[in-house]
Amino acid sequence: MIIAIDGPAASGKSTIARKVAKKLNYRYVSTGAMYRAITYRSHKEKVDVYDEKALARIAQKYSVTFVKKNSEQRVMIDGEDVTDYLYTPKVDSMVSFVARSVAVREQLVKQQRSLSKAGDVVMEGRDIGTVVLENADVKIFLTASAKERARRRTKELESRGHYCSEERLIRELVNRDKIDSTRKVSPLTKACGAFSIDTTGKTIEEVVDLIMQIINESSASAKAK
Numbered sequence: 624m625i626i627a628i629d630g631p632a633a634s635g636k637s638t639i640a641r642k643v644a645k646k647l648n649y650r651y652v653s654t655g656a657m658y659r660a661i662t663y664r665s666h667k668e669k670v671d672v673y674d675e676k677a678l679a680r681i682a683q684k685y686s687v688t689f690v691k692k693n694s695e696q697r698v699m700i701d702g703e704d705v706t707d708y709l710y711t712p713k714v715d716s717m718v719s720f721v722a723r724s725v726a727v728r729e730q731l732v733k734q735q736r737s738l739s740k741a742g743d744v745v746m747e748g749r750d751i752g753t754v755v756l757e758n759a760d761v762k763i764f765l766t767a768s769a770k771e772r773a774r775r776r777t778k779e780l781e782s783r784g785h786y787c788s789e790e791r792l793i794r795e796l797v798n799r800d801k802i803d804s805t806r807k808v809s810p811l812t813k814a815c816g817a818f819s820i821d822t823t824g825k826t827i828e829e830v831v832d833l834i835m836q837i838i839n840e841s842s843a844s845a846k847a848k
Contacts, residue, residue: 624649625744625758626838627751630765631800631811633772633779635822635830639765640747641696642831647745647838651696652738654748654755655718657687657731659709660700662721666713672720679726686734710779712787719799722749723806732809749803752814761841762817763834769793769800771823 626649628640637653644651661682662672670677688699697706708714721727735755739746746755752762767775773792780787803811813819818837822830 624760624838624842625739625742625756626746626761626763627756627759627814627817628745628747628763628765628834629749629751629753629811629814629817630747631749631767631772631803632796633776634765634767635775635827636747636765638827639822639830639834640745642827643834643838644745646831646835647743649743649745650738650741652689652735652744652746653698654731654735654746654751656689656698656706656709657734658722658727659714659718660687660698660705661685661727661731662714662718663705663708664700665721666717672717675724675726678721678724679730682724682727682730687731707783710783710785712780712785715795719802723802723808725808728808749811750809752817753812754809757814760845761838762814763837764813764817764819765822765830766819767822769796772796 630636641651685701773789777789
């Protein structure tokens with residue numbers, strides 16, 4: 624099966640998708656990490672996020688790949704392991720501007736579809752069910768309040784040694800939601816037929832169990848046909 628999980632920043636997509644993939648023994652693909660890798664590379668090469676041609680050059684020049692090291696998935700770009708740099712405040716502040724680039728999206732969507740060809744994959748992002756994998760067997764759309772998402776992101780950043788006030792993160796997340804949902808190319812929106820789950824106040828395990836129930840019911844229904 625092909626499972627598509629979408630939702631806004633810090634809605635729990637990555638953690639939940641990773642756990643669902645592990646339960647199914649499927650491959651896990653974070654498309655958000657791919658955009659963050661291009662963002663990191665753009666920042667490293669001092670590219671202006673409003674310079675469409677420069678962003679296109681970065682996206683065309685470098686491929687983002689995933690490798691496993693010590694049972695952990697790492698994100699690579701141009702042979703460099705950039706995993707530990709993807710969720711820094713600097714990348715956080717730039718990634719929505721990079722992700723709205725038509726050229727960047729075209730290049731990464733090609734890579735993402737290629738990664739899904741073998742099937743048995745859980746892919747998460749913001750346009751998986753609407754654009755990248757429109758024919759996914761199961762589509763999930765995760766949401767959460769801005770306050771809840773800011774709390775999660777604060778905790779995540781602190782675990783990586785970065786500190787940012789929760790109030791500032793709420794403002795940034797609301798602004799990012801606006802950018803992601805109003806961009807002209809592949810805006811963030813719930814896909815037709817997607818199951819919506821509000822993760823506010825729910826544990827990771829509760830959300831994973833809900834998704835597994837949806838997947839099992841969809842699988843049983845497909846077999847019955």
